[in-house]
Amino acid sequence: MEQTVTTANLDATVAALGDAVNDVRVFRDEVTLITTKGRVVEVLTHLRDAQHFDMLTDETCVDYLPKEPRFAILYQLYSTSRNIRVRVKVMLSEYDRSIPTAAGVWIAANWLEREIYDLFGINFENHPDLRRIMMPPGWEGHPLLKENPVKVEEVAFTFNRERVEADKPRAQE
Amino acid sequence: MGLEQKLGNMGVVTMSAEKAINWARTNAIWPMLFGLACCAIEMMSTQASNYDLSRFGMELMRASPRQSDLMIVAGRVSRKMAPVLRNLYDQMPEPKWVIAMGDCASCGGVFNNYAVIQGVDEIVPVDVYVAGCPPRPEALIDGILKLQDKIKKEPLTKWQ
Ligand code: SF4
Numbered sequence: 001m002e003q004t005v006t007t008a009n010l011d012a013t014v015a016a017l018g019d020a021v022n023d024v025r026v027f028r029d030e031v032t033l034i035t036t037k038g039r040v041v042e043v044l045t046h047l048r049d050a051q052h053f054d055m056l057t058d059e060t061c062v063d064y065l066p067k068e069p070r071f072a073i074l075y076q077l078y079s080t081s082r083n084i085r086v087r088v089k090v091m092l093s094e095y096d097r098s099i100p101t102a103a104g105v106w107i108a109a110n111w112l113e114r115e116i117y118d119l120f121g122i123n124f125e126n127h128p129d130l131r132r133i134m135m136p137p138g139w140e141g142h143p144l145l146k147e148n149p150v151k152v153e154e155v156a157f158t159f160n161r162e163r164v165e166a167d168k169p170r171a172q173e
Numbered sequence: 174m175g176l177e178q179k180l181g182n183m184g185v186v187t188m189s190a191e192k193a194i195n196w197a198r199t200n201a202i203w204p205m206l207f208g209l210a211c212c213a214i215e216m217m218s219t220q221a222s223n224y225d226l227s228r229f230g231m232e233l234m235r236a237s238p239r240q241s242d243l244m245i246v247a248g249r250v251s252r253k254m255a256p257v258l259r260n261l262y263d264q265m266p267e268p269k270w271v272i273a274m275g276d277c278a279s280c281g282g283v284f285n286n287y288a289v290i291q292g293v294d295e296i297v298p299v300d301v302y303v304a305g306c307p308p309r310p311e312a313l314i315d316g317i318l319k320l321q322d323k324i325k326k327e328p329l330t331k332w333q
Binding site: 134135136139143148150151152153155168169170171172 | 252253256259281285286287288291292294295296297298
């Protein structure tokens with residue numbers, strides 16, 4: 001049966017990490033370790049080597065716009081030998097959108113970090129190949145940031161139809 | 174039509190070149206094999222035996238734009254795909270037509286966001302729009318018949 005890091009073995013994990021982990025949250029048996037950007041690589045390397053979290057299933061970002069710190073980088077880890085999961089979370093400030101890369105810990109982080117860079121504009125320090133991966137190469141901006149509008153085109157109703165149609169770009173033969 | 178009186182009943186039909194050419198074009202449209210999203214599934218079933226598009230002279234889906242006359246844009250077009258789509262359109266030999274199949278290709282559909290072109294008419298000229306999400310094969314066939322009516326009326330001077 002699949003289980004997450006349980007409270008029984010959690011204490012040992014947290015104790016081994018010492019003050020690198022600021023906070024531990026347990027919600028419905030899901031464990032989140034909260035750490036800082038300066039020590040995240042150390043925490044991830046420890047989890048991989050000493051705790052056998054050999055698989056990075058996902059790495060993603062959340063934009064909590066009005067709040068500060070604004071961004072959260074999340075690492076979802078899985079241990080194939082122990083069949084348990086854990087999440088590592090790092091908060092990032094709006095004014096310092098950079099974090100050391102995890103591509104040296106799991107190679108899977110390479111493309112996941114490119115995706116975060118592409119959509120959120122987070123800079124991964126020492127990343128081997130930080131280029132856009134989803135959007136076209138000439139794209140300007142980072143589309144999943146919350147300051148972007150949700151819609152790109154005004155929805156046409158009877159009262160504004162003519163204006164919307166007039167603004168619409170049309171193809172030539 | 175003065176020829177019959179002179180030649181007798183020899184089975185000769187006379188008509189304008191425009192009509193003859195349009196008749197030939199109408200009944201041998203080769204669509205391009207080009208599915209982009211979920212609508213492509215309906216395009217495939219339109220093609221398959223239940224609905225059988227070959228009844229209308231379209232049994233050949235060509236995998237190359239250089240051999241096709243009709244581009245059925247079946248699905249949403251992402252902004253990254255847009256230059257590719259235009260490139261394929263430019264590679265098709267004239268005469269050529271475009272059907273925007275489904276809400277996404279016609280106007281962006283439910284995807285009013287940064288990633289999807291708000292209607293494929295922003296990048297290629299569209300002849301027939303087929304509504305629906307996805308349109309049933311009957312709807313696509315209706316769109317194709319509408320296109321055939323349109324081709325029959327086209328002046329020869331349009332494609333030079
Ligand atoms: S119109 Fe509907 S079925 Fe067709 S591509 Fe868009 S979402 Fe998919």
